[in-house]
Amino acid sequence: LEKEEDYVMLSDIFPTGWHATELAGLRAGESVAIYGAGPVGLMAAHSALIKGASEVFVVDTHSDRLALAEQMGATPVHATGDEAVQKILDLTDGRGTDCGCECVGYQCCNKHGHEDNSATMNSIVASTKATGGIGVVGVFVPQDPSAATDLAKEGKMPFDFGSFWFKGQSIRTGQANVKAYNRQLARLIHHGKASPGQIISHRLSLDEAPEGYKNFDSRTPGWTKVILKP
Known part of the structure; x- marks a missing residue:
């Protein structure tokens, strides 16, 4: 079957990446920072480029995955935490991106390599402009008994709500309704506008x-x- 491997990605990964950009409210001509260069993050980058984003930054510390992001046409940011935020601010002349997509979830790690469920969420608030939209498709759980801290065990985190509120940002979260996107994404594949199988x-x-x-x-x-x- 022609493009079979592209269509296979409609089962979950491609719609979830697309959903991240929908939750963030990304529009053509806008910039976006995507935290996480796993399959979902890469599909969010692919989706953003299809939608006509002006700049797409992908943040991660895995060189092989960032290389894929760069091949897609995104700008790789090999950093985490404050360093990642500063790099994005430098690349956007201090403005920050119009939108942000969190594609890692509660198992994200801080700059020391230790699991820290707040790392990406606080970074994405810092690197997204005032009034910007943030879409979260990375999984965050209500309980995580094996977590390193008591707060994380209860599915909670030290979130910089003050900066989030002061910047007037919005956050939308949740699991992707795959079937709601499949028809339109299948058409993009059919007409050669999308190639999710590249990952x-x-x-x-x-x-x-x-x-x-x-x-x-x-x-x-x-x-x-x-x-x-x-």
Whole structure:
């Protein structure tokens, strides 16, 4: 089937990345910072470019994933925390981006490599302009018993609400309604406007599935997205 691997991405990843840009309220000609260069973050970048974003920044610390973002036409930002914020501010002449997309979730890490569920949310508030929109599709859970802090165990975080309020920003969150987007995204693929299959790194048989999950769990460099072929 022609473009089969592109259509496979309609099962979840592509609609979720698109949803991030919808939640952020991204419009053509606007800039956006996307935190996370995993499959969803890369699809958010792809979606933003399709929508006509003027500048798309992708923030992460994994060089292999940032290379994919750059190949798509986005600007990679190899940093985290305050350093990432400062780089985005420098690249936007101090204005910050019009929108922001959080595509990491509660397992994000701070600059020391320690899990910190507030890291991306506070950074995205700092790097998004006043009145800007923020879309959150990264998963945040109500309880996380294995978290490092008592606050995080209850699904809570030290969030910079003062800056968020003072800047008059808006945040929209939630799981993507995949079926609501599938028809329009399928048409984009059909007419050659979208190519989400470009992030696929490995094609495995069903017998090789355990290997794929092992590398996924270990976050092995180079393993971006795997498809299984019976």
